[in-house]
Amino acid sequence: MNLLEGIFVKPFQDMFGAPDFLIQVLWEGLVSGTLYALIALGFVLIYKSSRIFNFAQGIMVVFAALTLVGLHERGLPAWVALPLTLVVMLILAVAIERVVLRPLVNQPDIILFMATIGITLFLIGFGEIVFGGENKAMITSQLGIPTGSLEFEPFGGFVSIEQRDLTTVVGAIVLVVALLVFLNRSKMGRAIRALGDDHQAALSVGISLSTIWVLVWFIAGIIALATGIAWGSRAGVSFALEVIAYKALPVLMLGGLESVTGAIVGGLMIGVAEKLFEIYWGQPLLGGNTETWFAYVVALMVLLFRPQGLFGEKIIERV
């Protein structure tokens, strides 16, 4: 009886008993959800345009953040280091296309997947050699990201919103809108979607694979940098950050592998749900620390009941 009450009654009593705390929890969930969504977006873009499951997306986040901090450490001001990091990500995209993707074109998906694991290992080693393996602090204030916090008192309670989290969310929204406009309105964006739909036909109308691949990996690099800055300013920049990339996997399962909307909605849902579960169910009933596995359980459920994900592309079949 106690258990049932703990599951079905108490959490909701807590929620409505302290709505200010609930808002705080939801906000925290939303922020981490935003970051999951961003990482998932990098996956989706690459998967859509080349059917490659890019295992390296996580390490690209770390690598981008490391490069930014590393360049700054070497004495470059933040406003130089930031564009320079973008240049590095572009060079990385070109190199990956030349060295890894082009020679492996037409190979089975699993081989390309293995290749991205190779990229991951390479970037770990390369990043450590160049920038060192120790934990670094993100250059948050140098980049002009505000660090204070905003405080509200709704329902006579107290909610505190950190300005850098607010910046993260606003930045992510800007990035996503820009990306959607690019995908839907521009010629290159159209080509990316076309390539995702029918590889052969895209080739036949003269869409150049290498151009699109470089572009897509570069966009993934930009997203990785944005994620790296946001996450780095919360937790510092280290190779441990790579682990958050694995959180993108359940997001992809939930949202669907080839859907931009899915990545965003999936990311937010996972972020919010795992925070809620942790605070209201996990800590009182299971002793906490449920955030590490909750998302994967959700992913398992999705796989059982809706394998293509919530927003996975419907296969259009004419009858």
Added chain:
Amino acid sequence: MSAAAKPATAPATDTILSVNNIEVIYNHVILVLKGVSLSVPSGGITALLGANGAGKTTTLKAISNLLHAERGEVTKGNIVFEGQEVQDLSPNELVKRGCIQVMEGRHCFGHLTVEDNLLTGAFTRRDGNSAVRNDLEMVYTYFPRLKVRRGSQAGYTSGGEQQMTAIGRALMSRPKMILLDEPSMGLAPQLVEEIFEIVKKLNEEQGVSFLLAEQNTNIALRYAKYGYILESGRVVLDGEAASLRENEDVKEFYLGVGGEGRKSFKDVKHYKRRKRWLS
């Protein structure tokens, strides 16, 4: 093997495309084309006929260089487009030069709208947005039906509309030559007629040359000026479309009309042809 085009040895003046004795091997082992030669006159419609597996699609893909994506390669012979060897160029480069393939089975981008499909055809163009918009209107005048369906996802349009989208998409690249693979596939006879009428109109009004791979010999020979018949990777017969239509072998094997009355098996012509070796 450089990507730059070398001048061909003997460019005929009014030939837009000539294929000289090419051999195609898939996966390094499967020999599919065993020395195919053909040529398409500038501004002409040429038909490439033959049964399933004769090598029609492979020939077209060898020309448009889509073979590479299927682990096939041209191992012998050469392909000359507008006086330059093109067998080592990428499909992208070839489309830029004005030779584009419309693939068998339409291959529209199912999740893109009809209009977006058409616009992807302009990928290689560098002549600005307004020129592309003009051509879009031009495509809509040839295919009024596409204008009505412009906002719907191509995957949900009918087979005929998809074929039109595929041809329109190719037109958007401003081609000099279209390699059209099996446009009649899976379409009602009436629609097939409509598609071929448009092909004829495009040929006459826009001056686009066509190389047309078809199983529907009857209709192909009515619209083409010249035809080649492929059989297991070789050209076995070629000639003016009119003369091919009258040819007894073609009538019997491809048009399904015999000489007189029903035949018994012992009257059926022995299935053997004079082999032709071109180079």
